[in-house]
Amino acid sequence: MHLAHRESQRQSLSLFLGGQSTVWLGAMTEDPCASFVETGLTAPVRDNLSRMGVRIPSPIQIQAIPPILSGRDVEGIAPTGTGKTIAFAAPLTQRLLGAPHERIPHVARIICLSPTRELANQTGGAWRGCAKGTGLKVVVTIGGVPRARQVRDLEAGADILVATPGRLVDLLSDGAVVADATTALVVDEADRMLDLGFIDDMMSIASRLPVTHQTLLFSATMPAEIVDLGRRLLHRPVRVKVDTADAPPPRIRQQVMFIPPRHKLGALVSFLSTHPSRRVLIFTETRRQADDLANALGREMTCGVMHGEHTQARRERTLRDFRDHKLHVLIATDVMARGIDVEDVMLVVNYDIPRQAEAYVHRIGRTARAGRQGSALSLCAPEERLLLKDIERVTGARLKAIDPPA
Structure with missing residues (x-):
């Protein structure tokens, strides 16, 4: 045909x-x-x-x-x-x-x-x-x-x-x-x-x-x-x-924290404790990183993890719990970055800088949906700075640098 x-x-x-x-x-x-x-x-x-x-x-x-x-x-x-x-x-x-x-x-x-x-x-x-x-x-x-x-x-x-x-x-x-x-x-x-x-x-x-x-x-x-x-x-x-x-004017406050990889976890915990949000969505590059981060953050707050190795039933249950406010934080790989609309995600965190600028756009697009406001924080290691520059070039957005916690 x-x-x-x-x-x-x-x-x-x-x-x-x-x-x-x-x-x-x-x-x-x-x-x-x-x-x-x-x-x-x-x-x-x-x-x-x-x-x-x-x-x-x-x-x-x-x-x-x-x-x-x-x-x-x-x-x-x-x-x-x-x-x-x-x-x-x-x-x-x-x-x-x-x-x-x-x-x-x-x-x-x-x-x-x-x-x-x-x-x-x-x-x-x-x-x-x-x-x-x-x-x-x-x-x-x-x-x-x-x-x-x-x-x-x-x-x-x-x-x-x-x-x-x-x-x-x-x-x-x-x-x-x-x-x-x-x-x-x-x-x-x-x-x-x-x-x-x-x-x-x-x-x-x-x-x-x-x-x-x-x-x-x-x-x-x-x-x-x-x-x-x-x-x-x-x-x-x-x-x-x-x-x-x-498109309608962006309502996402985009920030970046320059920090070595070994200090990312501590900086994230400190940031979340001093900038409380009702719903936080954290993206990692790999499934193993998502699991490790969920185990570490789980000692401090209620969090769930979602990636491609999980069964569909588990993924649906985790997403439902996040929507129902049973989870404060959801950690995910890019399986979540496209098309998932969860109301009132106040903060998106890029624990790793994505390798493609388009992935960055889709990740942070999970906040500030339907006219709401939101924030995005990227944790950038020295070896990730070129990726960040590419994101800023493609998106035309200059991310505001903030200091790591003391």
Whole structure:
């Protein structure tokens, strides 16, 4: 199947903005007078968004929702924490409500791919919020948990299937999921998908979909690989983009403490004791470092640890405890850095300086979510200074140096 050649089969779809093949909609600032009415969302979906606390559309939502409602393929580029999930979930929910509701056994009407189990669960939860009271069925399928219940959930079909790529390929291979009547494919956090090596799985899944499906691709960044992926998956797309510089003003106080590696633990304990925060998220580069740090900090405060070696059930339990304020501190590797939205994370600590500037941006993006304020502290050893300079160059942010504790 040639995914790039679908024009003749797509004539029945309404054409947005005069049917232009490529439309770049410039970044927009948040308009306090804007409303979801202006995006074209109808009352049932708007009411659900209001119940979720989402009342004013963000720039990416203002730009993406109208072309999605019209049936266009969309490529959305926006920083983390800007509301990309609602930007695709809300209009696709409305499109489903406007189409016949009858489910077909094993068929997923919409498929949304998420790079990690945690993000898939979060996206599924947000989508259930958008579809509450509509009768639409949302199913989440992820690896690391037994397949049997997921297969049972899919026997009667699903309106929305949120899945990690590996598990979905397995379910498609044995017929537990059928995609030949799927109307839309969403690739969420596409740059992270590529980082994790899911390109073959993504293309395998896309090849099973009907020629006339709608494709939405959302990403926080747009490296050359994303441009190429867009060419392969998207047909005459509308492209919407919110640059970091044009996103809502940053509300993160970014600080750095220059300190030798052997003194990092003591400095961190001292800092946390003198700068109490309700929720603290600490990132380490390796799983072993996360475990060691959790053991050390556990003597001083309630903390949990989360990384890829833990079972999915344990990861979900730890994240739930953190959300429920049963844990003061959560220590994690970068499995947590993308797309996880925990309310009121007041402080993010980079115990190690990440090797890529993009990882830094996604880590600190776990605080100051949805208009709130937050802080980020990076502990920088002498051998990490070049990494820090690269972060400052790429982000254009100068981190304020603070003194280590005496």
